[in-house]
Amino acid sequence: xxxxxxxxxxxxxxxxxxxxxxxxxxxxxxxxxxxxxxxxxxxxxxxxxxxxxxxxxxxxxxxxxxxxxxxxxxxxxxxxxxxxxxxxxxxxxxxxxxxxxxxxxxxxxxxxxxxxxxxxxxxxxxxxxxxxxxxxxxxxxxxxxxxxxxxxxxxxxxxxxxxxxxxxxxxxxxxxxxxxxxxxxxxxxxxxxxxxxxxxxxxxxxxxxxxxxxxxxxxxxxxxxxxxxxxxxxxxxxxxxxxxxxxxxxxxxxxxxxxxxxxxxxxxxxxxxxxxxxxxxxxxxxxxxxxxxxxxxxxxxxxxxxxxxxxxxxxxxxxxxxxxxxxxxxxxxxxxxxxxxxxxxxxxxxxxxxxxxxxxxxxxxxxxxxxxxxxxxxxxxxxxxxxxxxxxxxxxxxxxxxxxxxxxxxxxxxxxxxxxxxxxxxxxxxxxxxxxxxx
Numbered sequence: 482x483x484x485x486x487x488x489x490x491x492x493x494x495x496x497x498x499x500x501x502x503x504x505x506x507x508x509x510x511x512x513x514x515x516x517x518x519x520x521x522x523x524x525x526x527x528x529x530x531x532x533x534x535x536x537x538x539x540x541x542x543x544x545x546x547x548x549x550x551x552x553x554x555x556x557x558x559x560x561x562x563x564x565x566x567x568x569x570x571x572x573x574x575x576x577x578x579x580x581x582x583x584x585x586x587x588x589x590x591x592x593x594x595x596x597x598x599x600x601x602x603x604x605x606x607x608x609x610x611x612x613x614x615x616x617x618x619x620x621x622x623x624x625x626x627x628x629x630x631x632x633x634x635x636x637x638x639x640x641x642x643x644x645x646x647x648x649x650x651x652x653x654x655x656x657x658x659x660x661x662x663x664x665x666x667x668x669x670x671x672x673x674x675x676x677x678x679x680x681x682x683x684x685x686x687x688x689x690x691x692x693x694x695x696x697x698x699x700x701x702x703x704x705x706x707x708x709x710x711x712x713x714x715x716x717x718x719x720x721x722x723x724x725x726x727x728x729x730x731x732x733x734x735x736x737x738x739x740x741x742x743x744x745x746x747x748x749x750x751x752x753x754x755x756x757x758x759x760x761x762x763x764x765x766x767x768x769x770x771x772x773x774x775x776x777x778x779x780x781x782x783x784x785x786x787x788x789x790x791x792x793x794x795x796x797x798x799x800x801x802x803x804x805x806x807x808x809x810x811x812x813x814x815x816x817x818x819x820x821x822x823x824x825x826x827x828x829x830x831x832x833x834x835x836x837x838x839x840x841x842x843x844x845x846x847x848x849x850x851x852x853x854x855x856x857x858x859x860x861x862x863x864x865x866x867x868x869x870x871x872x873x874x875x876x877x878x879x880x881x882x883x884x885x886x887x888x889x890x891x892x893x894x895x896x897x898x899x900x901x902x903x904x905x906x907x908x909x910x911x912x913x914x915x916x917x918x919x920x
Contacts, residue, residue: 688717833860
């Protein structure tokens with residue numbers, strides 16, 4: 482009995498005193514894998530490790546995250562104008578990692594825990610500007626590396642404020658949770674971003690609240706499936722004393738999945754935007770779904786389009802992707818905007834669109850046979866006041882009315898278009914399609 486107790490004590494001593502040196506290297510590798518995985522997923526940032534000082538019970542490291550080409554850069558340039566590479570800010574993350582199967586050193590800090598794992602970390606962030614100025618980012622990231630390498634992180638921000646010159650920022654409490662597994666590529670996230678405002682001499686940005694929840698997982702076809710729900714209230718942006726519009730509410734719900742080798746997706750979007758210049762309040766209500774798409778072909782098309790994103794002439798990539806686009810349509814799928822409504826002060830523009838592509842023989846596929854086998858319908862209703870406004874600004878609107886494409890019925894102009902077995906009708910009138918010129 483005594484020997485068993487002694488053996489247990491020795492084993493415990495090994496876990497507490499010896500494991501940190503072994504597990505520390507594993508934890509460091511896992512943290513790096515998760516950062517690299519996140520960078521690969523976005524494709525818009527690069528992550529470099531500046532330093533990593535490994536100790537027995539804890540280690541400290543620094544990573545730099547730099548913005549590359551992509552939507553993030555485009556968003557920044559839309560606010561600040563064209564930016565050179567050396568003008569872009571860099572996010573610097575400093576991390577202290579307490580490691581060991583039982584991370585005893587973590588008990589000396591806030592949120593410390595003896596929960597078993599590869600490590601427990603605390604990270605703080607700062608932004609390094611092009612002129613060398615460093616701005617501390619409020620909030621702290623608490624992370625735990627599981628025994629299998631999965632990373633669970635929580636970003637916590639307490640209410641506060643910040644002043645820099647003529648710019649003042651205030652914010653309320655925020656909490657964001659992210660779980661990633663670099664082995665499988667799976668990720669889950671949820672968060673509650675509290676109200677904040679940034680007020681400067683030329684620009685003002687404010688938000689009442691943002692909540693989100695979702696999960697995603699990669700597939701062998703290069704597609705990512707999962708679900709996402711976003712709720713936003715009270716977003717307002719003003720520049721140069723001009724209010725460019727305020728989002729009163731926005732709700733987004735999206736889900737995608739694989740059914741065997743087929744890809745299905747559904748999404749709903751609704752929003753209310755106030756004070757749109759020259760218009761007023763605008764409401765958007767969209768319901769969309771896609772069903773039965775060939776996942777392999779869709780994945781190849783997506784990858785080709787992403788590769789062509791940085792090409793100054795994206796149309797040049799069509800030759801590379803055309804065959805996969807043909808295979809996608811030949812497999813047959815449904816593309817359906819059940820509802821696409823835009824409500825303006827003068828009325829609601831209501832539309833629905835359905836495209837049903839029948840399965841074809843890929844060996845004999847061409848675009849003319851696709852038209853012959855496709856069933857499609859478009860229904861559009863535009864209030865008379867909206868049409869009259871568009872006639873004044875868009876000459877093609879008057880041509881559409883004169884050509885019979887828009888027919889007035891009561892207080893609205895309507896378009897009813899159908900395509901079936903190669904025959905296109907608009908408001909009941911047949912419209913010839915030059916199939917011989919489509920290949």
